Amino acid sequence: MTFVKICGLSTPADVDAAVEAGADAVGFVMSSRSPRHVTPALATTLVDHVAGRALTVLVTNDLPVDEAVTQAVATGVDVLQLHGPAYDAGAFAVAAEAGVRTWRATSLAQDPHPRTGSHGEDALLLDSPVPGSGHRWSAADLTTRPTGRWLLAGGLDPDNVAAAVAELAPWGVDVSSGVESSRGVKDHTAVQRFVAAVRA
Numbered sequence: 063m064t065f066v067k068i069c070g071l072s073t074p075a076d077v078d079a080a081v082e083a084g085a086d087a088v089g090f091v092m093s094s095r096s097p098r099h100v101t102p103a104l105a106t107t108l109v110d111h112v113a114g115r116a117l118t119v120l121v122t123n124d125l126p127v128d129e130a131v132t133q134a135v136a137t138g139v140d141v142l143q144l145h146g147p148a149y150d151a152g153a154f155a156v157a158a159e160a161g162v163r164t165w166r167a168t169s170l171a172q173d174p175h176p177r178t179g180s181h182g183e184d185a186l187l188l189d190s191p192v193p194g195s196g197h198r199w200s201a202a203d204l205t206t207r208p209t210g211r212w213l214l215a216g217g218l219d220p221d222n223v224a225a226a227v228a229e230l231a232p233w234g235v236d237v238s239s240g241v242e243s244s245r246g247v248k249d250h251t252a253v254q255r256f257v258a259a260v261r262a
Protein backbone atom coordinates (compact mmCIF):
# COMPACT_ATOMS: atom_id res chain seq x y z
CA MET A 63 0.00 0.00 0.00
CA THR A 64 1.35 3.43 -0.93
CA PHE A 65 2.46 5.44 2.10
CA VAL A 66 0.86 8.91 2.34
CA LYS A 67 2.32 11.97 4.07
CA ILE A 68 0.35 15.19 4.37
CA CYS A 69 2.79 18.03 4.97
CA GLY A 70 2.59 21.58 6.30
CA LEU A 71 -0.11 21.10 8.93
CA SER A 72 -0.49 23.88 11.44
CA THR A 73 -3.63 23.29 13.52
CA PRO A 74 -5.02 20.38 15.57
CA ALA A 75 -7.99 20.31 13.17
CA ASP A 76 -5.54 19.79 10.27
CA VAL A 77 -4.04 16.86 12.16
CA ASP A 78 -7.45 15.31 12.78
CA ALA A 79 -8.43 15.73 9.12
CA ALA A 80 -5.25 14.02 7.91
CA VAL A 81 -5.38 11.18 10.43
CA GLU A 82 -9.10 10.56 9.91
CA ALA A 83 -8.56 10.53 6.14
CA GLY A 84 -6.06 7.71 6.67
CA ALA A 85 -2.71 9.48 6.22
CA ASP A 86 0.29 7.48 7.40
CA ALA A 87 2.39 10.54 8.28
CA VAL A 88 1.93 14.22 9.02
CA GLY A 89 4.56 16.89 8.51
CA PHE A 90 5.22 20.10 10.43
CA VAL A 91 7.39 22.71 8.72
CA MET A 92 9.89 24.75 10.72
CA SER A 93 11.23 27.14 8.12
CA SER A 94 11.26 30.88 8.77
CA ARG A 95 10.08 31.89 5.29
CA SER A 96 7.40 29.24 4.83
CA PRO A 97 3.69 30.14 5.04
CA ARG A 98 3.41 26.84 6.95
CA HIS A 99 6.03 27.67 9.59
CA VAL A 100 5.25 26.39 13.08
CA THR A 101 7.01 27.51 16.24
CA PRO A 102 8.65 24.90 18.48
CA ALA A 103 5.77 25.29 20.96
CA LEU A 104 3.13 24.74 18.27
CA ALA A 105 5.03 21.79 16.82
CA THR A 106 5.08 20.16 20.26
CA THR A 107 1.35 20.76 20.67
CA LEU A 108 0.65 19.21 17.27
CA VAL A 109 2.86 16.17 17.91
CA ASP A 110 1.08 15.63 21.22
CA HIS A 111 -2.25 15.95 19.41
CA VAL A 112 -1.28 13.23 16.92
CA ALA A 113 -0.81 10.94 19.93
CA GLY A 114 0.67 8.09 17.92
CA ARG A 115 -2.11 7.99 15.31
CA ALA A 116 0.39 8.69 12.48
CA LEU A 117 4.11 9.07 11.99
CA THR A 118 5.20 12.63 12.82
CA VAL A 119 7.80 14.41 10.69
CA LEU A 120 9.58 17.68 11.44
CA VAL A 121 10.59 19.37 8.18
CA THR A 122 13.22 22.06 7.80
CA ASN A 123 15.39 23.56 5.10
CA ASP A 124 17.03 26.40 6.96
CA LEU A 125 17.84 25.38 10.53
CA PRO A 126 21.47 24.51 11.26
CA VAL A 127 21.57 20.75 11.70
CA ASP A 128 22.37 20.95 15.43
CA GLU A 129 19.29 23.11 15.96
CA ALA A 130 17.15 20.84 13.76
CA VAL A 131 18.20 17.83 15.83
CA THR A 132 17.50 19.71 19.06
CA GLN A 133 14.00 20.59 17.82
CA ALA A 134 13.33 17.04 16.65
CA VAL A 135 14.16 15.72 20.11
CA ALA A 136 12.32 18.51 21.96
CA THR A 137 9.11 18.23 19.94
CA GLY A 138 9.14 14.42 20.09
CA VAL A 139 8.69 13.78 16.36
CA ASP A 140 9.40 10.36 14.92
CA VAL A 141 11.42 11.62 11.94
CA LEU A 142 13.46 14.68 10.97
CA GLN A 143 13.13 15.58 7.27
CA LEU A 144 16.22 17.56 6.21
CA HIS A 145 15.13 19.32 3.07
CA GLY A 146 17.42 20.53 0.32
CA PRO A 147 21.04 21.29 -0.46
CA ALA A 148 21.93 22.81 2.92
CA TYR A 149 22.32 19.30 4.36
CA ASP A 150 25.23 17.12 3.26
CA ALA A 151 26.19 13.64 4.41
CA GLY A 152 27.89 15.18 7.47
CA ALA A 153 24.59 16.71 8.57
CA PHE A 154 22.88 13.33 8.39
CA ALA A 155 25.72 11.84 10.42
CA VAL A 156 25.12 14.45 13.13
CA ALA A 157 21.46 13.46 13.32
CA ALA A 158 22.32 9.75 13.36
CA GLU A 159 24.80 10.25 16.20
CA ALA A 160 22.03 11.89 18.20
CA GLY A 161 19.78 8.89 17.51
CA VAL A 162 17.40 10.90 15.33
CA ARG A 163 15.82 9.09 12.38
CA THR A 164 16.03 11.11 9.14
CA TRP A 165 14.43 11.46 5.75
CA ARG A 166 16.35 13.27 3.01
CA ALA A 167 14.47 15.57 0.65
CA THR A 168 16.14 16.37 -2.63
CA SER A 169 15.33 17.28 -6.24
CA LEU A 170 16.65 16.12 -9.58
CA ALA A 171 18.32 19.53 -9.99
CA GLN A 172 20.29 18.88 -6.81
CA ASP A 173 20.74 15.15 -7.21
CA PRO A 174 20.23 13.76 -10.76
CA HIS A 175 20.67 10.13 -9.64
CA PRO A 176 19.05 10.01 -6.21
CA ARG A 177 19.60 6.87 -4.16
CA THR A 178 17.74 6.05 -0.97
CA GLY A 179 20.15 5.73 1.94
CA SER A 180 23.11 7.43 0.26
CA HIS A 181 23.39 9.84 3.23
CA GLY A 182 22.30 7.29 5.83
CA GLU A 183 18.67 8.43 5.64
CA ASP A 184 15.77 6.14 6.33
CA ALA A 185 13.76 7.36 3.32
CA LEU A 186 14.25 9.67 0.36
CA LEU A 187 11.76 12.33 -0.71
CA LEU A 188 12.06 13.39 -4.32
CA ASP A 189 10.61 16.89 -4.70
CA SER A 190 10.58 19.88 -7.04
CA PRO A 191 13.45 22.35 -6.50
CA VAL A 192 11.15 24.74 -4.58
CA PRO A 193 9.57 22.89 -1.64
CA GLY A 194 5.92 23.53 -0.90
CA SER A 195 5.43 25.45 -4.15
CA GLY A 196 3.11 23.01 -5.88
CA HIS A 197 5.54 22.90 -8.79
CA ARG A 198 5.29 19.62 -10.74
CA TRP A 199 8.58 18.33 -12.08
CA SER A 200 8.81 16.08 -15.11
CA ALA A 201 9.02 12.37 -14.38
CA ALA A 202 10.55 12.00 -17.84
CA ASP A 203 13.74 13.51 -16.35
CA LEU A 204 13.96 10.70 -13.82
CA THR A 205 16.49 8.48 -15.57
CA THR A 206 17.39 6.50 -12.45
CA ARG A 207 14.34 5.68 -10.39
CA PRO A 208 15.16 5.35 -6.69
CA THR A 209 14.49 2.03 -5.03
CA GLY A 210 13.31 1.20 -1.52
CA ARG A 211 11.66 3.77 0.67
CA TRP A 212 11.21 6.83 -1.54
CA LEU A 213 8.40 9.35 -1.67
CA LEU A 214 7.21 11.28 -4.68
CA ALA A 215 6.44 14.96 -3.99
CA GLY A 216 5.99 18.22 -5.86
CA GLY A 217 2.77 19.40 -7.45
CA LEU A 218 0.65 16.42 -6.48
CA ASP A 219 -3.07 16.92 -5.85
CA PRO A 220 -6.22 14.80 -5.51
CA ASP A 221 -6.74 14.77 -9.29
CA ASN A 222 -3.26 13.77 -10.44
CA VAL A 223 -1.88 11.59 -7.65
CA ALA A 224 -3.39 8.28 -8.82
CA ALA A 225 -1.82 8.63 -12.27
CA ALA A 226 1.53 9.61 -10.73
CA VAL A 227 1.50 6.55 -8.49
CA ALA A 228 0.58 4.30 -11.41
CA GLU A 229 3.38 5.76 -13.52
CA LEU A 230 6.24 5.78 -11.01
CA ALA A 231 5.22 3.28 -8.33
CA PRO A 232 6.87 5.19 -5.47
CA TRP A 233 6.95 3.73 -1.97
CA GLY A 234 5.05 6.82 -0.82
CA VAL A 235 3.65 10.22 -1.78
CA ASP A 236 3.81 13.61 -0.09
CA VAL A 237 1.63 16.67 -0.62
CA SER A 238 1.28 20.15 0.75
CA SER A 239 -0.04 22.95 -1.47
CA GLY A 240 -2.15 20.53 -3.53
CA VAL A 241 -4.47 20.10 -0.54
CA GLU A 242 -4.77 23.79 0.39
CA SER A 243 -7.55 26.33 -0.18
CA SER A 244 -5.03 29.18 0.01
CA ARG A 245 -1.31 29.29 0.71
CA GLY A 246 -0.64 27.61 4.05
CA VAL A 247 -4.32 26.81 4.76
CA LYS A 248 -5.24 23.13 4.51
CA ASP A 249 -8.50 22.17 2.80
CA HIS A 250 -9.75 19.20 4.80
CA THR A 251 -11.98 17.92 2.00
CA ALA A 252 -9.03 17.97 -0.39
CA VAL A 253 -6.93 16.08 2.19
CA GLN A 254 -9.64 13.42 2.31
CA ARG A 255 -9.88 13.28 -1.50
CA PHE A 256 -6.09 13.01 -1.82
CA VAL A 257 -5.79 10.02 0.51
CA ALA A 258 -8.82 8.35 -1.08
CA ALA A 259 -7.32 8.81 -4.55
CA VAL A 260 -4.09 7.13 -3.47
CA ARG A 261 -5.93 4.28 -1.77
CA ALA A 262 -8.17 3.72 -4.80
Ligand SMILES: O=C(O)c1ccccc1NCC(=O)[C@H](O)[C@H](O)COP(=O)(O)O
Pocket residue numbers: 069070089091093096097098121122123145167189190192193194195196197215216217218236237238239240
Ligand atom coordinates in the same frame (compact mmCIF):
# COMPACT_ATOMS: atom_id res chain seq x y z
O1 LIG B 1 6.00 23.41 2.51
C1 LIG B 1 6.84 24.28 2.77
O2 LIG B 1 6.54 25.48 2.87
C2 LIG B 1 8.28 23.90 2.96
C3 LIG B 1 9.20 24.88 3.28
C4 LIG B 1 10.52 24.55 3.50
C5 LIG B 1 10.94 23.24 3.39
C6 LIG B 1 10.03 22.24 3.06
C7 LIG B 1 8.70 22.56 2.83
N1 LIG B 1 7.78 21.58 2.49
C8 LIG B 1 8.17 20.22 2.46
C9 LIG B 1 7.37 19.19 1.84
O3 LIG B 1 7.65 18.01 2.10
C10 LIG B 1 6.28 19.48 0.82
O4 LIG B 1 5.19 18.69 1.10
C11 LIG B 1 6.81 19.14 -0.56
O5 LIG B 1 7.74 20.13 -0.87
C12 LIG B 1 5.70 19.12 -1.63
O6 LIG B 1 5.05 20.35 -1.70
P1 LIG B 1 3.87 20.61 -2.74
O7 LIG B 1 4.46 20.64 -4.10
O8 LIG B 1 3.31 21.93 -2.34
O9 LIG B 1 2.87 19.51 -2.57
